[in-house]
Amino acid sequence: MDMSVEELAGGAVCVALQGRLDTVGVDQVEARFKDAVLGTDRDAAVDLGAVSFLASMGVRLIITTARAQKARGRNLVLFGAKAQVQSTLQMVALDQIIPVLPDREQATARLAH
Amino acid sequence: MSTPPIPPDDDATRFAPPEDDGERTMIRAPRSRITVAAPRAGWVHYLVFTDDTGAVQRHRLRPDTPVRIGRRPPAELVFRDGEVSGLHCELLLRGDELLVSDRGSTNGTFVDGRRVYAHEPVPHGGVLQVGKQILKHEFRDEHELVQSQELDRDLARASHYVQSLLPQPLTSGPLRVQWHYQPSARVGGDAFGYHALDEHHLVLYLADVSGHGVGAAMHGVAVFNALRQQSLPGVDFASPSQVLAKLNDQFPMDSHGGMFFTIWYGVLDLRTLEIEFAAAGQHPAYVARPGQAALMPLVTRNLVIGAMPGMPYTQARAQLARGDRLYLFSDGVFEIVTREGLTWQIDHFLPLLGQPADALVPGAASEAEHLYRVVRGLARPGPLDDDFSMVVAQLA
Numbered sequence: 063m064d065m066s067v068e069e070l071a072g073g074a075v076c077v078a079l080q081g082r083l084d085t086v087g088v089d090q091v092e093a094r095f096k097d098a099v100l101g102t103d104r105d106a107a108v109d110l111g112a113v114s115f116l117a118s119m120g121v122r123l124i125i126t127t128a129r130a131q132k133a134r135g136r137n138l139v140l141f142g143a144k145a146q147v148q149s150t151l152q153m154v155a156l157d158q159i160i161p162v163l164p165d166r167e168q169a170t171a172r173l174a175h
Numbered sequence: 176m177s178t179p180p181i182p183p184d185d186d187a188t189r190f191a192p193p194e195d196d197g198e199r200t201m202i203r204a205p206r207s208r209i210t211v212a213a214p215r216a217g218w219v220h221y222l223v224f225t226d227d228t229g230a231v232q233r234h235r236l237r238p239d240t241p242v243r244i245g246r247r248p249p250a251e252l253v254f255r256d257g258e259v260s261g262l263h264c265e266l267l268l269r270g271d272e273l274l275v276s277d278r279g280s281t282n283g284t285f286v287d288g289r290r291v292y293a294h295e296p297v298p299h300g301g302v303l304q305v306g307k308q309i310l311k312h313e314f315r316d317e318h319e320l321v322q323s324q325e326l327d328r329d330l331a332r333a334s335h336y337v338q339s340l341l342p343q344p345l346t347s348g349p350l351r352v353q354w355h356y357q358p359s360a361r362v363g364g365d366a367f368g369y370h371a372l373d374e375h376h377l378v379l380y381l382a383d384v385s386g387h388g389v390g391a392a393m394h395g396v397a398v399f400n401a402l403r404q405q406s407l408p409g410v411d412f413a414s415p416s417q418v419l420a421k422l423n424d425q426f427p428m429d430s431h432g433g434m435f436f437t438i439w440y441g442v443l444d445l446r447t448l449e450i451e452f453a454a455a456g457q458h459p460a461y462v463a464r465p466g467q468a469a470l471m472p473l474v475t476r477n478l479v480i481g482a483m484p485g486m487p488y489t490q491a492r493a494q495l496a497r498g499d500r501l502y503l504f505s506d507g508v509f510e511i512v513t514r515e516g517l518t519w520q521i522d523h524f525l526p527l528l529g530q531p532a533d534a535l536v537p538g539a540a541s542e543a544e545h546l547y548r549v550v551r552g553l554a555r556p557g558p559l560d561d562d563f564s565m566v567v568a569q570l571a
Contacts, residue, residue: 085387115518117510118385118437121456125482126433146520154437154456155478158486 063087067098070107070166074173075099078109083120092123099127099138106131107169111142116150128160137161141169219320220268221313222303225558227255231327233313233320236268243278244305258282258306266297273297273312282306309557333392334358340399342368344541349445350377354566355543363562364391364436365505366399372412375445378402379568382438383457383505385479387561394434398426402440415440415453419477419488423455428481435481439503441473443495448570450501453490455480458521460503462495463529470528473501500542501568502528507561508546511554524550543567 063081070076077098081087099106108124110116124140131138141163143151151162163169220236234252236242243250245262260280267274276293277284284290285304286297297303299314338356345352352369364384371377382398384391405412407421418440428435439460441452452460456479459472477488495501509524517523527549532542539545543565550563 118383118435118506121479122385122428122433122435125428125435125479129483149520152476153458155476158478159483 063090065091065095065098070170070173072170072174074105074107074170075102076107076109076166076169078112080112082115082117083113083123084115084117085119088119088123095123096127096130100130103134103136105137105173106139107166107173108138108140109142109166110140110147111144113143113147116143116147121150121154121156124156124160137173139163139169139172141165217317218314219317220271220273221315221320222252222266222310223313224252224308224310230331233324236266236273238268238270240268242266244308244310245278254306254308256306256308259308260306263305266303271314275303280305304556307556329389330362330392333389334362337362337366337392337396337399340366340368340396340403342370345369349571350443350568351571352379352566352568353541353543355541355547355563356565357547357559357563359387359507359559359561359563361387362389362392363387363505363507364395364434365507365562365564366395367503367505367564367566368399368403369566369568370403372442376413377443377445378412378441379443379501379503379566380438380440381457381503381505381564381566382436382480383507383562383564384436385434390432391434394426394431394436398422398436398438401425413442413451414490415442415451416488416490419453419455419480419490420486423478423480423486423488424484426481427484431481435479437479439473441501441503448495448497449492450495451490451492453477453488455488458506460501461525461528462493463500463502464496465498468529470525495570497570499570500529501570503566503568505562505564507559507563508550508565510561511550511559513553514555516555541567 065080066078068076075098077095128138139161142165151157156162161172163172222234222236224232226232242252243262243265244252246255246259247253247261250262262278263280264275264277264284273296274294275284275286275291275297277291286295287301297312299312301312303310341356367381369377369379380402382395384395401407407425410417410421412418419438437456439454439457441450443450452473454474455477459474462471462473473493475489475491478486509519509521511519513519527546535542535545536548539548546565547563
């Protein structure tokens with residue numbers, strides 16, 4: 063599991079995750095991921111385009127981070143999930159509490175509002 | 176190809192620690208093809224594997240003492256696995272290097288996926304595959320191991336406790352229910368059950384707590400107890416949406432170690448055969464009907480339980496018929512990696528459901544156990560990654 067960080071147009075932080083977001087993957091990336099999102103006072107977008115598998119521990123990481131963002135008045139959105147990961151997001155109904163968008167452009171636009 | 180056994184070291188004292196014969200050890204050079212690291216005090220070599228019962232076993236390897244693996248004695252490690260030859264391979268620890276030689280096995284010996292033949296090293300942390308058996312080479316501090324084993328015992332106790340709470344199969348009456356539960360080595364948080372609400376209504380449910388370990392198992396037990404003892408205050412247990420909303424109030428992840436869970440909960444009216452159900456974060460339960468190839472999914476889309484206070488939960492209704500089979504299962508049933516390296520999704524698994532009752536694999540006591548054996552046979556060797564919980568309910 064790996065990750066990279068960049069900035070979206072508009073200033074939000076964009077964290078791109080790569081690999082399997084399962085128990086092992088979360089162990090490898092959790093501290094860096096939370097630091098990247100919560101270590102700066104900005105909105106955040108998570109690029110799931112290179113995530114091949116999303117397990118419950120990955121869902122947990124996303125939920126806890128999104129809630130921490132919300133608690134301090136910041137937003138977090140997800141985008142770019144491929145079919146299998148999108149199917150998991152649908153099943154756990156994560157879109158009921160976190161915006162799930164198809165691509166970077168829509169994520170950027172959503173955070174600009 | 177038959178390979179001679181690894182010959183005993185022609186001078187074992189070369190590897191003896193200095194206190195045994197320090198001078199000789201210092202002045203004689205080791206043979207060139209084997210690099211011998213200095214022994215680390217208190218560190219021990221083990222082969223770690225899962226036995227027939229699913230329990231983790233650890234076999235200590237001793238220097239210059241061959242260990243044979245096969246399907247029957249005189250092998251020191253015996254696996255009753257049809258893919259293991261009578262005498263399959265032999266291991267020998269030389270200094271701190273573990274060497275393996277295939278003994279002319281039919282199906283071969285593999286180290287980290289590569290077929291090996293004679294006197295080849297198994298690195299620390301390396302995986303030896305013999306038939307369907309996976310054996311890991313561990314080299315670790317003995318004291319650290321004791322702590323690790325204590326954790327393993329805690330996991331085993333948690334697993335036994337969960338199993339002790341599971342209901343008995345229902346073998347008579349209008350609904351026959353059987354199940355198969357196989358906890359993973361790390362123990363997940365699966366919990367399932369069924370019971371009568373009154374003379375006309377029967378409840379079935381399956382919950383799956385995020386994560387693994389004792390914490391997840393105990394959280395699963397708390398949820399399980401709330402459902403089987405009907406101890407959620409002010410809830411109509413015949414209303415799936417009410418039950419899920421109350422569980423969401425009672426088990427917020429903030430105050431439960433960051434754990435959430437998914438659940439499927441259904442209430443069957445035994446007079447009308449209508450089932451009302453609600454799922455939260457979980458894949459569907461499926462109904463197989465005699466004479467129909469297509470499975471009927473029973474699902475509602477709701478947020479996982481515990482993620483956000485005050486969420487509404489929806490429920491739905493379906494009409495069942497006599498002869499229908501309802502399959503309720505955890506994601507550990509289908510989230511496997513096959514022997515070919517394919518990561519399964521639920522669609523890979525569904526064709527296994529609804530098979531004729533006489534098509535069970537030999538020795539399977541129930542369709543639930545049959546499904547476990549089939550999945551186990553398709554999955555890569557070694558323990559499954561997650562708990563396997565499968566409930567099969569058939570309307571008589």
